Amino acid sequence: MIYSEKVMDHFTNPRNVGEIQDANGVGEVGNPKCGDIMKIYLKVEDNIIKDVKFKTFGCGSAIASSSMATELIKGKTVEEAWELTNKAVAEALDGLPPVKMHCSVLAEQAIHKAINDYRKGEGLELWDYEEKDAHEHEHGEE
Amino acid sequence: MENNKRIYMDYAATTYTKPEVLEEMIPYFTQEFGNPSSIYSLSRGTKKAIDLARERVAKVINCEPAEVFFTGGGSEADNWALKGIAFANKHRGNHIITTKIEHHAILHACEFLERNGFEVTYLPVDEEGKISIEDLKNAITDKTILVSIMYANNEIGTIQPIKEIGEICREKRIFFHTDAVQAVGHEKIDVKDMKIDLLSMAAHKFYGPKGVGVLYIRKGIRIDNLVHGGGQERGRRAGTENIAGIVGLGKAIELANENLEKEHERLSKLRDKLINGLLQVPYTRLNGPTGKDRLAGNVNVCFRFIEGESILLLLDAKGICASSGSACTSGSLNPSHVLLAIGLPHEIAHGSLRLTLGDRTTEEDVDYVLEVVPSVVQRLREMSPLWDDFLKKGDK
Amino acid sequence: MENNKRIYMDYAATTYTKPEVLEEMIPYFTQEFGNPSSIYSLSRGTKKAIDLARERVAKVINCEPAEVFFTGGGSEADNWALKGIAFANKHRGNHIITTKIEHHAILHACEFLERNGFEVTYLPVDEEGKISIEDLKNAITDKTILVSIMYANNEIGTIQPIKEIGEICREKRIFFHTDAVQAVGHEKIDVKDMKIDLLSMAAHKFYGPKGVGVLYIRKGIRIDNLVHGGGQERGRRAGTENIAGIVGLGKAIELANENLEKEHERLSKLRDKLINGLLQVPYTRLNGPTGKDRLAGNVNVCFRFIEGESILLLLDAKGICASSGSACTSGSLNPSHVLLAIGLPHEIAHGSLRLTLGDRTTEEDVDYVLEVVPSVVQRLREMSPLWDDFLKKGDK
Numbered sequence: 001m002i003y004s005e006k007v008m009d010h011f012t013n014p015r016n017v018g019e020i021q022d023a024n025g026v027g028e029v030g031n032p033k034c035g036d037i038m039k040i041y042l043k044v045e046d047n048i049i050k051d052v053k054f055k056t057f058g059c060g061s062a063i064a065s066s067s068m069a070t071e072l073i074k075g076k077t078v079e080e081a082w083e084l085t086n087k088a089v090a091e092a093l094d095g096l097p098p099v100k101m102h103c104s105v106l107a108e109q110a111i112h113k114a115i116n117d118y119r120k121g122e123g124l125e126l127w128d129y130e131e132k133d134a135h136e137h138e139h140g141e142e
Numbered sequence: 143m144e145n146n147k148r149i150y151m152d153y154a155a156t157t158y159t160k161p162e163v164l165e166e167m168i169p170y171f172t173q174e175f176g177n178p179s180s181i182y183s184l185s186r187g188t189k190k191a192i193d194l195a196r197e198r199v200a201k202v203i204n205c206e207p208a209e210v211f212f213t214g215g216g217s218e219a220d221n222w223a224l225k226g227i228a229f230a231n232k233h234r235g236n237h238i239i240t241t242k243i244e245h246h247a248i249l250h251a252c253e254f255l256e257r258n259g260f261e262v263t264y265l266p267v268d269e270e271g272k273i274s275i276e277d278l279k280n281a282i283t284d285k286t287i288l289v290s291i292m293y294a295n296n297e298i299g300t301i302q303p304i305k306e307i308g309e310i311c312r313e314k315r316i317f318f319h320t321d322a323v324q325a326v327g328h329e330k331i332d333v334k335d336m337k338i339d340l341l342s343m344a345a346h347k348f349y350g351p352k353g354v355g356v357l358y359i360r361k362g363i364r365i366d367n368l369v370h371g372g373g374q375e376r377g378r379r380a381g382t383e384n385i386a387g388i389v390g391l392g393k394a395i396e397l398a399n400e401n402l403e404k405e406h407e408r409l410s411k412l413r414d415k416l417i418n419g420l421l422q423v424p425y426t427r428l429n430g431p432t433g434k435d436r437l438a439g440n441v442n443v444c445f446r447f448i449e450g451e452s453i454l455l456l457l458d459a460k461g462i463c464a465s466s467g468s469a470c471t472s473g474s475l476n477p478s479h480v481l482l483a484i485g486l487p488h489e490i491a492h493g494s495l496r497l498t499l500g501d502r503t504t505e506e507d508v509d510y511v512l513e514v515v516p517s518v519v520q521r522l523r524e525m526s527p528l529w530d531d532f533l534k535k536g537d538k
Numbered sequence: 539m540e541n542n543k544r545i546y547m548d549y550a551a552t553t554y555t556k557p558e559v560l561e562e563m564i565p566y567f568t569q570e571f572g573n574p575s576s577i578y579s580l581s582r583g584t585k586k587a588i589d590l591a592r593e594r595v596a597k598v599i600n601c602e603p604a605e606v607f608f609t610g611g612g613s614e615a616d617n618w619a620l621k622g623i624a625f626a627n628k629h630r631g632n633h634i635i636t637t638k639i640e641h642h643a644i645l646h647a648c649e650f651l652e653r654n655g656f657e658v659t660y661l662p663v664d665e666e667g668k669i670s671i672e673d674l675k676n677a678i679t680d681k682t683i684l685v686s687i688m689y690a691n692n693e694i695g696t697i698q699p700i701k702e703i704g705e706i707c708r709e710k711r712i713f714f715h716t717d718a719v720q721a722v723g724h725e726k727i728d729v730k731d732m733k734i735d736l737l738s739m740a741a742h743k744f745y746g747p748k749g750v751g752v753l754y755i756r757k758g759i760r761i762d763n764l765v766h767g768g769g770q771e772r773g774r775r776a777g778t779e780n781i782a783g784i785v786g787l788g789k790a791i792e793l794a795n796e797n798l799e800k801e802h803e804r805l806s807k808l809r810d811k812l813i814n815g816l817l818q819v820p821y822t823r824l825n826g827p828t829g830k831d832r833l834a835g836n837v838n839v840c841f842r843f844i845e846g847e848s849i850l851l852l853l854d855a856k857g858i859c860a861s862s863g864s865a866c867t868s869g870s871l872n873p874s875h876v877l878l879a880i881g882l883p884h885e886i887a888h889g890s891l892r893l894t895l896g897d898r899t900t901e902e903d904v905d906y907v908l909e910v911v912p913s914v915v916q917r918l919r920e921m922s923p924l925w926d927d928f929l930k931k932g933d934k
């Protein structure tokens with residue numbers, strides 16, 4: 001598979017890596033068994049995502065997706081951040097190989113989880129979201 | 143890529159074709175192109191060239207030239223051995239024994255046979271990747287027609303006790319095939335002494351061209367064709383001969399054999415230096431055995447808390463070509479079946495790095511890799527939530 | 539060999555590789571050798587090269603690049619089409635229709651399938667080698683899963699009504715495979731328009747290298763692998779890609795296509811001149827059709843009272859490379875199954891001569907052959923007791 005230059009850029013120089021000590025929303029998705037875990041930290045103030053950081057265990061596109069997704073939601077309202085789809089992440093990266101699309105799904109889900117974690121902390125009602133299966137792995141075989 | 147350095151450490155995936163090999167091939171494209179099945183004198187040269195290649199192969203593995211059959215590669219040879227023996231001997235039984243760590247060319251051919259009336263036992267391996275002779279003996283039933291066990295593993299370099307296996311099979315009158323794609327040209331092989339009935343090889347693993355291989359078939363063995371058709375290869379493998387490819391394979395195996403012992407020693411030393419250096423990185427384990435039981439050019443380690451593909455990408459940015467698991471499976475997202483078979487948990491298996499050395503590998507290359515890898519691992523660990531957790535909570 | 543003349547008139551057996559083709563292949567042996575399944579940048583060039591070759595093929599036969607699968611040659615492609623469709627669709631039926639004049643790669647694959655539970659109808663052909671559409675329609679049953687009919691015959695050059703066949707099969711929802719090994723690069727082919735589901739080709743029949751071919755498989759068709767293993771060719775044909783070979787095939791098909799119509803016209807004229815000249819020899823017949831229904835480069839005649847091999851040997855002594863029947867069967871002593879299928883009695887079929895023309899064939903070559911052949915025939919007839927008998931008793 002060949003990654004786009006954008007993917008390689010976000011992979012080799014990832015933005016927003018790290019933790020936020022006083023985060024008020026944290027979401028973790030994935031499973032080490034599957035070779036991918038993504039953890040997103042949010043600092044929300046006045047309904048705005050003031051800061052966002054990530055830690056990811058995974059392949060190049062998982063790391064690039066985390067980096068791109070955090071960039072895309074930084075400074076946005078919580079509602080806007082909620083609307084971020086995996087497709088938008090992939091498009092912002094100039095595309096991902098088909099076998100790697102699920103890496104961008106992880107990013108979408110991690111953000112949803114982090115936002116709901118924030119809403120829970122604020123005593124707000126949780127938003128519903130459809131759990132996409134991040135592991136509809138396409139294989140080379142068959 | 144910094145200062146355009148390029149260090150190829152993926153010789154087990156494929157090698158370049160040696161210039162001497164290519165040179166011998168060239169005339170067979172444009173001048174000596176006569177179909178060897180033809181009767182006119184133009185094809186005499188191509189017939190002779192194929193005969194010579196056959197003799198060169200026979201000499202290296204100690205068989206008769208008439209027992210050498212050229213194929214379109216290693217996977218074809220593996221598929222032919224399995225399906226050809228299975229279909230031709232189904233009146234004798236429908237049971238096949240292989241291992242859990244074979245190449246996919248064997249494993250997927252076995253699955254095809256399972257869908258078509260055959261039963262397959264997949265022998266487990268120990269933590270170094272070796273099968274147990276006891277397990278093999280216990281697996282044999284009176285329906286067993288074929289044992290297929292790889293000579294050397296492509297991921298972790300484990301060399302199996304081929305001669306012992308061969309003796310057991312010969313005694314029980316069961317055909318013994320070995321996928322020697324990783325071993326030919328690198329290990330001394332004697333099919334007579336080791337009692338091997340069928341053996342696969344691929345030229346592009348020993349500095350020959352891609353798209354050509356060999357299946358050695360001991361005289362008198364009943365086997366169906368995989369490719370039916372014209373009378374080429376004594377009626378056993380149809381298709382106009384890939385003359386240039388066959389010539390290249392012959393030259394390459396001869397060259398590899400001339401230099402085998404010296405190169406084995408040189409690579410083993412580099413390998414061990416590389417292994418020892420990599421094991422200095424904390425939370426790193428070696429996969430596969432040490433010493434003579436390991437292919438001379440094979441290094442395979444797991445770095446905990448990080449994932450293989452991201453290691454490869456960062457290494458590539460530093461000019462280092464490596465692989466994680468086998469090249470053939472890197473399109474898939476499952477961790478290597480070989481690493482799982484030696485008992486690694488999924489999350490550790492995901493962090494594997496294979497570096498395979500070859501004839502252009504120098505000590506400086508090894509030093510450079512040892513300089514680059516630790517910082518790459520460090521960088522990825524710093525991004526990894528698993529590493530965080532580990533630092534905070536320690537190992538459970 | 540007198541004055542070292544050498545006239546190659548066996549292009550249907552195999553062609554030389556064009557220098558432009560070889561030139562494009564060379565870098566992929568020694569420099570651009572990275573395994574295309576790998577992730578590092580070294581392999582990007584090889585991936586691209588394979589993609590380009592795939593596009594070139596797709597353009598020429600009017601399919602999608604994703605429908606092009608590279609194989610180790612024409613025979614492998616034929617075997618894959620037949621066995622792959624048969625095994626994957628046996629739940630739908632076990633009946634296959636083909637013809638009596640297919641290449642052995644098809645016929646022997648069919649025999650293998652017959653030994654493994656399938657039934658095969660071999661359609662007869664008329665005296666020119668054509669099948670009858672009525673016969674085809676009548677042969678179809680509700681168990682028919684596959685029709686395999688060659689595009690153009692390798693011995694007598696007959697071109698079948700492919701589009702008509704395709705339409706019938708599509709309508710009946712039966713897969714249609716055509717062995718186009720002799721046609722690709724020489725005839726205009728449009729798999730969409732002709733409703734072809736699978737098509738085989740081999741590079742060495744259109745000035746590409748030997749040992750590489752293509753099976754076109756229409757999207758959505760259920761087919762088993764012939765070679766199982768790694769994920770190459772979207773999981774359908776395992777084995778490290780023969781990059782140089784694939785590049786050569788791509789370049790060769792592009793070149794052939796650029797020049798197709800002109801060369802077709804040029805060769806047809808030379809062919810007709812040669813045929814007309816040969817038919818001046820008494821008791822000689824043309825095998826196969828004339829005009830557009832015959833491959834532009836194919837000439838096949840039978841000289842009564844003499845035997846093919848001896849003709850070839852005497853022609854070879856005069857520097858002419860030709861064949862009798864197909865090269866692939868020349869190891870066997872049976873007269874060509876194709877010549878028998880068009881109704882020739884054995885003794886006449888034995889006296890066949892195939893001369894196939896190609897891009898280096900000139901009018902002088904044709905003139906030279908027309909000068910040599912009659913004396914060769916004469917000489918052999920003078921030695922032949924059949925000729926004696928005939929002269930004495932006349933034809934019965």
Ligand SMILES: Cc1ncc(COP(=O)(O)O)c(C=O)c1O
Pocket residue numbers: 380381382383551611612613614616641643688690691692717718719720740742749751866
């Ligand atoms: C019609 C036809 N089919 C199949 C083949 C087999 O091709 P290959 O010899 O490249 O395997 C040939 C040529 O020998 C042929 O002429």
Ligand SMILES: Cc1ncc(COP(=O)(O)O)c(C=O)c1O
Pocket residue numbers: 155215216217218220245247292294295296321322323324344346353355470776777778779
């Ligand atoms: C052990 C083993 N068997 C079989 C193969 C298949 O060989 P090829 O890719 O040449 O078909 C390989 C290499 O990919 C291998 O390493």
Ligand code: FES
Pocket residue numbers: 034035036057058059060061062100103475
């Ligand atoms: S994280 Fe699983 S493949 Fe990208």
Ligand code: FES
Pocket residue numbers: 871
């Ligand atoms: S006469 Fe020699 S083959 Fe029959």
